[in-house]
Amino acid sequence: MSKxxxxxxxxQIDSIDDQIHDLILKRWDVVQHVAAxxxxxxxxxxxPTREASMLRRLAERHRGPFPFSALARMWHEMIAAFTMLQxxxxxxxxANGDEHTLWDLARDQFGSQVxxxxxxxxxxxLAQVFENRHQIAVLPAPRESDDDPWWVKLSGANAPKVIxxxxxxxxxxxxxxxxxxxxxxxxxxxxxxxxxxxLLIETKEPLSRTGLNAILQRAKLHPLFTASAPQEESWVHxxxxxxxxxxxxxxxxxxxxxxxVVRVEVVGGYAEVLGPxxxxxxxxxxxxx
Ligand SMILES: O=C(O)C(=O)C[C@]1(C(=O)O)C=C[C@@H](O)C=C1
Numbered sequence: 001m002s003k004x005x006x007x008x009x010x011x012q013i014d015s016i017d018d019q020i021h022d023l024i025l026k027r028w029d030v031v032q033h034v035a036a037x038x039x040x041x042x043x044x045x046x047x048p049t050r051e052a053s054m055l056r057r058l059a060e061r062h063r064g065p066f067p068f069s070a071l072a073r074m075w076h077e078m079i080a081a082f083t084m085l086q087x088x089x090x091x092x093x094x095a096n097g098d099e100h101t102l103w104d105l106a107r108d109q110f111g112s113q114v115x116x117x118x119x120x121x122x123x124x125x126l127a128q129v130f131e132n133r134h135q136i137a138v139l140p141a142p143r144e145s146d147d148d149p150w151w152v153k154l155s156g157a158n159a160p161k162v163i164x165x166x167x168x169x170x171x172x173x174x175x176x177x178x179x180x181x182x183x184x185x186x187x188x189x190x191x192x193x194x195x196x197x198x199l200l201i202e203t204k205e206p207l208s209r210t211g212l213n214a215i216l217q218r219a220k221l222h223p224l225f226t227a228s229a230p231q232e233e234s235w236v237h238x239x240x241x242x243x244x245x246x247x248x249x250x251x252x253x254x255x256x257x258x259x260x261v262v263r264v265e266v267v268g269g270y271a272e273v274l275g276p277x278x279x280x281x282x283x284x285x286x287x288x289x
Contacts, residue, residue: 024078028085035086044135045086048164048183049190051079052271055169056194059274068274069170073108076168080111089135090115092128100175105166106138109183122150129160129184141165141180142238144227151238152229154267155200160186162198162268169274182270189269191244196224198268199239199252203260206235215261219254221245234262244269 004012035045055072062068083089091110095103095118106116117134119125128134130153137160142151154161164183171178189197199221201212209226216223216239225240245251247266255264 027078028082031082031085038086043087044089044185044187045083046089046136046163046185046187048187049192049271051076052168052192054079056192056271056274059169067170069167069172072169072274073172076109077111080109081113084111084113090117091136091138092116092125092134093118093138094120094122094125094140096120098176101177101179102138102140102181104174105171105181106183108171109138109164109166109168110136123148123153126150126153126184129186135185136163137184138166138181139184141182142225142227146227146229149227149229149238151198151200151227151267152231152236154184155202155236155263155265158186159267160184161189161266162270163187163189165196165270165273167273168271182268184268189244189266192271194272195244196270196272197241197243197245197266199241199245200263200265200267201237201239201255201261202231202263203235203237204262205260206230207237207260212237212239215255219251221251221255238267 038045055075058071058075059068062071091106091114093103093106093116097120103116103118110116117128119128122139125137125139129137139150142149151162153159161184162182163185166181166183201215207215207228209228212226212228213223221239221241223239224242226237228235228237245266252264252266255261
């Protein structure tokens with residue numbers, strides 16, 4: 001058999017492209033039914049847990065040299081466009097001066113069609129979701145060294161929660177120094193089978209990391225990362241846990257009965273991200289035991 005000519009090979013590519021195109025158009029027929037099944041009450045159509053499960057499934061079946069992070073970006077673009085077709089939403093992103101990293105991560109995650117607005121301070125960015133001007137805020141992942149951390153604001157019954165960590169499936173090029181980002185929105189948290197939970201703990205007195213760890217270990221909770229911040233009359237601590245913990249989890253009550261603790265709240269969670277070796281690091285740093 002003779003080797004196919006360049007023209008013939010390109011025809012094969014056109015034929016594959018037609019199939020991909022047809023399938024994307026057909027996918028909309030199904031997404032419309034999904035939107036209907038989710039019900040009229042759904043005004044915010046983004047489902048980060050479903051998206052994480054879909055990408056994990058694809059990562060499992062992925063093979064060959066095509067970079068999975070490129071495939072994931074194509075999927076994010078496609079899912080985001082289908083999400084926009086279900087209902088409008090917009091994204092507030094912290095991007096200031098030369099700091100465009102979060103903008104690039106948000107664009108990769110939420111696609112090119114969703115309206116995104118840059119805000120010059122982290123507080124302004126978060127306020128957009130609190131004030132219902134945007135449905136999602138993209139913020140820098142917490143670090144121990146933050147002197148004015150945004151996560152202290154997440155407390156309260158009506159407060160939005162952390163719903164997602166980015167990048168989920170590796171990253172291409174970003175402007176500026178690579179850092180992880182968290183998305184905040186008003187959305188009920190759901191488990192994906194491989195998750196992290198963020199707790200906010202308020203104490204009357206300052207608490208060392210060892211003290212905080214001891215309280216958590218007694219409640220059979222194992223922190224991956226902790227950060228603390230003084231408030232006017234108390235201290236608040238952010239704790240990242242390596243699994244999904246529901247608001248009603250009885251281990252949280254075990255923390256609450258301790259005298260020093262004023263309040264414990266689940267303030268977010270996210271699907272564990274796919275790392276190069278499919279294992280993700282804690283948001284920032286590892287808690288020393
Ligand atoms: O599964 C859903 O709930 C959908 O709306 C479908 C879909 C998709 O395109 O696959 C779109 C948006 C969600 O964030 C997750 C998935």
